Amino acid sequence: MAYDLDQFIADTRAALKRDPGPAGREEVRARLERLLANEDFVARTCGEDAPTGLKVLYEDKELGFQILAHLNDKARKSPPHDHGASWAIYGQATKYTDMIEWERVGGDDKHAELKETARYRLSPGQAGMYQDGKIHSIAYPDRARFIRVTGTNLDNIQRVRFDLQTGEVHQMTPQQAT
Numbered sequence: 001m002a003y004d005l006d007q008f009i010a011d012t013r014a015a016l017k018r019d020p021g022p023a024g025r026e027e028v029r030a031r032l033e034r035l036l037a038n039e040d041f042v043a044r045t046c047g048e049d050a051p052t053g054l055k056v057l058y059e060d061k062e063l064g065f066q067i068l069a070h071l072n073d074k075a076r077k078s079p080p081h082d083h084g085a086s087w088a089i090y091g092q093a094t095k096y097t098d099m100i101e102w103e104r105v106g107g108d109d110k111h112a113e114l115k116e117t118a119r120y121r122l123s124p125g126q127a128g129m130y131q132d133g134k135i136h137s138i139a140y141p142d143r144a145r146f147i148r149v150t151g152t153n154l155d156n157i158q159r160v161r162f163d164l165q166t167g168e169v170h171q172m173t174p175q176q177a178t
């Protein structure tokens with residue numbers, strides 16, 4: 001039997017109950033790669049026939065984490081942003097996502113100076129881990145699809161994005177960016 005969404009949910013619950021910190025999350029990241037190796041799951045959830053948009057596949061009422069399918073239509077390049085007090089895991093399903101990780105090296109509440117610390121591509125089957133407060137920006141081509149697991153519903157927490165030209169720090173509105 002291929003590793004499916006129900007098993008991934010059960011394993012994620014078990015891992016986060018055992019250890020909600022970085023070690024438990026790393027286990028979730030590794031399991032997400034296993035789920036993405038399930039071709040039926042990817043075809044059914046993220047295939048060309050699946051309607052575009054954002055789909056909540058699962059929300060855990062007890063632990064608060066969410067599993068989201070991002071079925072993108074058009075290419076997009078996001079500004080650098082964080083996920084507030086939550087962690088996030090990005091697992092590539094189709095096409096690719098180019099990731100840049102950033103660190104704040106100066107500024108204040110309204111302005112920030114960012115330094116690039118890592119740049120890499122997530123290809124299908126690969127998942128990246130972004131711990132609480134981590135800043136990243138993403139870029140993907142038309143029709144790229146990914147599964148994202150977040151520690152909580154990001155619509156309910158404060159998050160910021162950064163304007164690279166001006167250095168301005170902006171509060172993010174719900175579902176504004178990923």
Ligand SMILES: [Fe+2]
Pocket residue numbers: 081082083088136177178
């Ligand atoms: Fe993000």
